Amino acid sequence: MQIVGQFEGVSKKFGGHTVLDGISLEIRAGEVTALLGPNGAGKTTTVGLLTGRLTPDSGKVDLFGLDPSRPLARARMGVMLQSAGLPDVLTVRELVTLQSGYYRRPREVAETIAIAGLDGLEKRAAGKLSGGQQRRLHYALAICGQPDLLVLDEPTTGLDHEARRRLWTTVREEADSGAAVLLTTHYLEEADALADRIVVIAEGRIIADDAPAGIKASVGGSTIRCRTMLTEPHLAALPGVRSVAHSGAAATLLVTDAATSARALLAADLALTDLTISAASLEEALANLATSTRKAA
Numbered sequence: 681m682q683i684v685g686q687f688e689g690v691s692k693k694f695g696g697h698t699v700l701d702g703i704s705l706e707i708r709a710g711e712v713t714a715l716l717g718p719n720g721a722g723k724t725t726t727v728g729l730l731t732g733r734l735t736p737d738s739g740k741v742d743l744f745g746l747d748p749s750r751p752l753a754r755a756r757m758g759v760m761l762q763s764a765g766l767p768d769v770l771t772v773r774e775l776v777t778l779q780s781g782y783y784r785r786p787r788e789v790a791e792t793i794a795i796a797g798l799d800g801l802e803k804r805a806a807g808k809l810s811g812g813q814q815r816r817l818h819y820a821l822a823i824c825g826q827p828d829l830l831v832l833d834e835p836t837t838g839l840d841h842e843a844r845r846r847l848w849t850t851v852r853e854e855a856d857s858g859a860a861v862l863l864t865t866h867y868l869e870e871a872d873a874l875a876d877r878i879v880v881i882a883e884g885r886i887i888a889d890d891a892p893a894g895i896k897a898s899v900g901g902s903t904i905r906c907r908t909m910l911t912e913p914h915l916a917a918l919p920g921v922r923s924v925a926h927s928g929a930a931a932t933l934l935v936t937d938a939a940t941s942a943r944a945l946l947a948a949d950l951a952l953t954d955l956t957i958s959a960a961s962l963e964e965a966l967a968n969l970a971t972s973t974r975k976a977a
């Protein structure tokens with residue numbers, strides 16, 4: 681698969697504080713890559729480096745084989761940032777037309793407006809759009825040039841459920857037609873549903889880079905939920921238990937082998953109730969990953 685963007689041993693500091701600490705990462709054509717991590721982990725900084733807004737303190741960032749600040753590289757990219765102002769008085773159609781003019785092979789304006797779900801709002805001034813409609817306009821401006829790289833920083837924040845799902849479908853279509861997509865998100869459901877690859881950043885380092893299924897599998901198997909009078913240390917000591925969350929009588933155990941742990945659990949607590957077993961969710965997998973990374977540090 682063609683590499684569109686590449687980070688090699690990239691570090692970035694702000695005021696003496698290391699935000700990115702030697703990250704290496706490839707962004708590939710036809711793939712949706714989701715960047716996940718807690719607040720302040722360095723996701724927007726990573727986006728800033730790839731889009732040429734920031735320069736690394738050490739290491740190298742390449743975009744289409746060029747320095748990301750070069751106009752030739754930027755011309756092939758569409759970007760939707762978390763906060764970007766729009767001229768209030770220009771209409772949706774005017775803004776999309778204006779932005780399309782910067783690209784060599786833009787989409788038809790009407791097509792861009794339809795993809796972004798802005799049909800019927802063409803004549804509305806940007807300043808009179810709702811928050812969700814403004815996000816969709818930002819998305820329209822990012823895709824109007826049929827970019828080879830689409831960068832989306834928290835694209836669905838503030839969108840309702842239906843608009844979010846609709847945006848996922850169109851992002852997927854961009855990738856399926858060959859674009860590389862890099863998105864940051866706080867929604868694990870979004871990363872799970874949309875991304876081919878999830879890159880997890882914590883404390884300036886990449887702690888996981890894999891398909892969603894791979895990340896779930898790498899931390900092992902299943903979640904057991906039940907109501908039990910066993911104490912947390914007792915639960916943690918049962919065979920195959922990787923982590924325990926306990927609140928009142930309700931316990932959630934992340935386990936490697938559900939059958940072994942469940943048998944031990946039932947033997948240890950004959951009064952146990954409400955037992956359910958399910959595959960570990962991405963959320964549980966990531967929480968486990970963060971805990972094991974902290975322990976290893």
Ligand SMILES: Nc1ncnc2c1ncn2[C@@H]1O[C@H](COP(=O)(O)OP(=O)(O)OP(=O)(O)O)[C@@H](O)[C@H]1O
Pocket residue numbers: 694695699717718719720721722723724725726
């Ligand atoms: N221009 C800047 N000057 C100083 N510090 C900065 C600057 N930009 C970012 N930082 C700091 O770098 C760290 C990483 O910020 P970044 O915006 O990349 O995080 P993030 O992962 O995108 O967070 P969030 O999920 O909250 O959007 C934070 O501690 C932030 O305060």
